[in-house]
Amino acid sequence: MIIPILKRLTWALLLLTIQVLILNHVHPWGYGAPLLCPLIVITLPMGISRSAALLWGFCIGLIADIFAGTAGISSAALTFIAFAQPPILAFMAPRDSDEELYPSFSTMGRWNYFQFVALLLLLHHIVYFALEGFSYFHFTDIFISMLVSYLASLILIVLVEHVRNPQR
DSSP, X not given: OHHHHHHHHHHHHHHHHXXXXXXXXXXXXXXXXXXXXXXHHHTOOTTOOHHXXXXXXXXXXXXXXXXXXXXXXXXXXXXXXXXXXXHHHHHHSOTTOOTTOOOSHHHHOHHHHHHHHHHHHHHHHHHHHHHHHOOSTTHHHHHHHHHHHHHHHHHHHHHHHHHHSOOO
16 A cells, blocks of 8 residues: 555656756747646546545645746646546546556557547646736737647657556
8 A cells, every 4th residue: 555655656756856857947949848747647546536636736736836936836737637637537548447547558558548648738738827827918928838838748748658668
């Protein structure tokens, strides 16, 4: 019971460290920044309770907010996808899957997992950039930042998943 929690916590701290020390300072074409923190919430297991998922999302977002100085934006966006993740995973997971399914390429298949990640990441980015912009006066800039960040994040998450779970 405690070993999976420690593994998840170690994984979360590693991704948060990469986000804070490296990715927060990378801005492709001067717009957005790749966000790796949503991967922590996206890979929560299928059988996790709703309250535990929300707690994971809020705590990871709070830590990201503290180091990025974004005043609750990451907390709100990650809590939102933590709320949306269990029903979306239940819908997209293979029908014969285990109750404790951990989303990955190997457990869901490449295409299903990619769609799952793309959908949750899109929801995250919509909430994140809507709160960050908090205005529709600069809609074009906000949309370009969201799009660049979304694409960079999606590519980065797929690369991380290939390293974490290589297909044989």
